[in-house]
Every structure is written in C-alpha cells, then in structure tokens.
Amino acid sequence: ISTEASAMVIDGKSIAKEIRHEITTEISRMKDEIGVIPGLAVILVGDRKDSATYVRNKKKACESVGVKSYEVCLPEDSTEEEVLKFISGFNDDPEVHGILVQLPLPSHMNEQNILNAVSIEKDVDGFHPLNIGRLAMRGREPLFVPCTPKGCIELLHRCDIDIKGKQAVVIGRSNIVGMPAALLLLREDATVSIVHSRTKNPEEITSQADIIISAVGQPNMVRGSWIKPGAVIIDVGINPVEDATSPRGYRLVGDVCYEEACKIASAVTPVPGGVGPMTIAMLLSNTLSSAKRMHNFQ
Numbered sequence: 001i002s003t004e005a006s007a008m009v010i011d012g013k014s015i016a017k018e019i020r021h022e023i024t025t026e027i028s029r030m031k032d033e034i035g036v037i038p039g040l041a042v043i044l045v046g047d048r049k050d051s052a053t054y055v056r057n058k059k060k061a062c063e064s065v066g067v068k069s070y071e072v073c074l075p076e077d078s079t080e081e082e083v084l085k086f087i088s089g090f091n092d093d094p095e096v097h098g099i100l101v102q103l104p105l106p107s108h109m110n111e112q113n114i115l116n117a118v119s120i121e122k123d124v125d126g127f128h129p130l131n132i133g134r135l136a137m138r139g140r141e142p143l144f145v146p147c148t149p150k151g152c153i154e155l156l157h158r159c160d161i162d163i164k165g166k167q168a169v170v171i172g173r174s175n176i177v178g179m180p181a182a183l184l185l186l187r188e189d190a191t192v193s194i195v196h197s198r199t200k201n202p203e204e205i206t207s208q209a210d211i212i213i214s215a216v217g218q219p220n221m222v223r224g225s226w227i228k229p230g231a232v233i234i235d236v237g238i239n240p241v242e243d244a245t246s247p248r249g250y251r252l253v254g255d256v257c258y259e260e261a262c263k264i265a266s267a268v269t270p271v272p273g274g275v276g277p278m279t280i281a282m283l284l285s286n287t288l289s290s291a292k293r294m295h296n297f298q
C-alpha cells in the first residue's frame with residue numbers, strides 16, 4: 001500500500017452544481033411550454049441553528065434554479081396540530097409540488113404522525129411510509145427517493161463507479177439515510193450489509209466492502225484499517241469538531257478518517273463538499289419530477 005494520497009476526490013460540490021444547471025434548463029423549458037413553475041414548501045419547527053442553515057440553503061438553491069419556495073417557521077413549542085394544519089394547506093395547494101418538514105422535530109412531536117400527513121404525491125423527502133415501503137419492494141417504484149441516499153447513488157453513477165454485483169456496506173441504519181441507502185444499493189444489484197451500533201465486528205465487515213456508505217455521525221470512526229484497498233468511500237457524516245484555528249471555532253469532519261482513506265481507497269467524498277451539496281440538488285430534482293408528474297409534462 002502506497003503511503004501517498006492516491007484516491008480520487010469525488011467533488012460533490014461541482015457535481016451538484018452541474019445537476020442544478022440541468023434542473024434550471026428543465027424548469028425554464030417547462031415554464032415556456034406549459035407555464036408551470038415548480039413550488040416547494042418547507043416547514044421548520046423550532047430554533048436549531050443547523051436546521052435553520054439547511055432551510056436557508058434550500059431556499060437559496062430553489063431561487064438559483066427557478067423553483068418557487070414557500071417557507072413556514074414555527075416556534076419550538078408549537079403543537080402537532082399546528083404543523084398538521086400547514087401540511088394540509090400545502091397538500092391542497094396546486095402551486096405546491098413538494099412539501100418537506102425539516103428534521104429533527106422538537107421531541108414533544110410524533111415525527112411519524114407528521115410525515116404520514118404529507119401527501120405521497122408531494123413527499124419530495126421520500127419519508128412517507130408508503131414511499132419507503134415501495135422502495136423496499138421489488139417490482140414497485142417509490143414516487144420519491146430520500147435525498148441524501150439518492151445523492152450518494154447519483155455520485156457513484158456520475159463518477160462511473162459500478163454498483164452491480166459489488167459488496168456494499170452501509171454503516172448506520174437511520175430512516176433518513178442508512179436504511180434507504182441500503183435499499184437503493186440493493187436495487188442497483190449490490191450485495192448489501194448494514195453495520196450498526198450493535199454489530200460485533202464492524203471492521204471485519206467493512207474491510208470486505210467494495211463500496212462503503214457511512215452515515216453514523218461519529219467523527220473519524222472509519223479508520224484506514226476498516227477499508228479494503230481500492231474501495232470507494234461515500235462519507236455522509238457531517239460532524240463538528242473543535243478547532244480554535246477556524247473562524248467558527250469548529251470545523252466539519254466526516255465519519256471517515258479522510259487522510260487515511262485517501263491513501264487506501266480508490267475514491268473518497270470529502271466533508272464538506274461531498275454528499276451534503278448533493279442532498280439539496282436531489283431535493284430540487286425531486287421537486288421538478290413532482291411538478292412534471294402532476295402536469296403530465298415529459
């Protein structure tokens with residue numbers, strides 16, 4: 001094994017930009033031909049700083065491609081009923097093609113009740129149980145695929161990385177990333193394992209993988225020894241770690257020890273600038289697909 005960095009860095013930021021460009025073109029074509037502008041409604045509850053940043057970035061991304069965004073910000077102590085009322089309004093609004101509720105919700109709310117209330121035709125996050133159920137079934141198609149795992153697969157496709165027949169290991173089993181990522185890899189004909197907090201021998205399993213998707217939220221958990229030489233590493237973790245030299249006092253690192261991975265893997269996504277920007281690009285893509293489907297526009 002070479003001690004020099006040799007992995008290709010998968011530039012999610014520039015791939016996301018390319019995708020936004022494609023979406024912009026499609027949106028202006030739709031507007032010209034049928035006069036429809038895709039609309040996305042975003043509901044933010046509470047005052048988590050990270051969530052507020054993501055919502056602001058989503059709004060900016062909408063503006064950049066020509067999606068009309070509708071934003072609702074509710075206080076932390078709102079009731080479930082109040083959130084449900086807004087969802088119901090957006091479900092009935094023909095100008096809204098996508099609805100998303102920023103997660104996590106305040107702990108007094110039942111997340112499942114709220115995600116269930118989003119019309120499956122407008123569920124651009126792909127979190128409705130019917131969309132997840134369809135994702136899990138052979139021969140069925142979900143209306144929408146969750147944005148982060150969809151972004152991971154899109155990165156692999158756009159970098160010409162084969163998935164079919166490969167050993168893929170997903171680290172983490174969350175509803176929003178790990179589980180749907182495993183289902184998507186399976187649909188791409190990978191042989192899929194899921195490593196999670198109760199797995200006895202994670203390193204033994206990950207070190208056999210051709211493709212690793214890590215989504216656990218543990219800084220630098222995946223060390224060089226966990227990686228098979230030549231493997232492809234998709235790092236979904238976005239973990240703040242203290243850094244006095246950084247203006248914010250912290251910097252972001254992934255789940256994977258980046259320096260070590262670069263020496264062993266064949267391709268690695270950086271953090272930031274890897275999967276994160278793809279999440280938002282896929283949200284725009286889902287919103288465009290939704291508007292196209294609703295207006296029967298190809």
Ligand SMILES: Nc1nc2c(c(=O)[nH]1)N[C@@H](CN(C=O)c1ccc(C(=O)N[C@@H](CCC(=O)O)C(=O)O)cc1)CN2
Pocket residue numbers: 053054100101102103104125147148176238252271272273274275276277278279280
């Ligand atoms: N309703 C949803 N809630 C959440 C989702 C989601 O897809 N739907 N995903 C995450 C948060 N998220 C989007 O909502 C998200 C996280 C990170 C990024 C991103 O671009 N990260 C940058 C770094 C940003 C920074 O500097 O702080 C990167 O990795 O380069 C985009 C979207 C949980 N909630």
Ligand SMILES: [Mg+2]
Pocket residue numbers: 172173174196197216
């Ligand atoms: Mg887990």
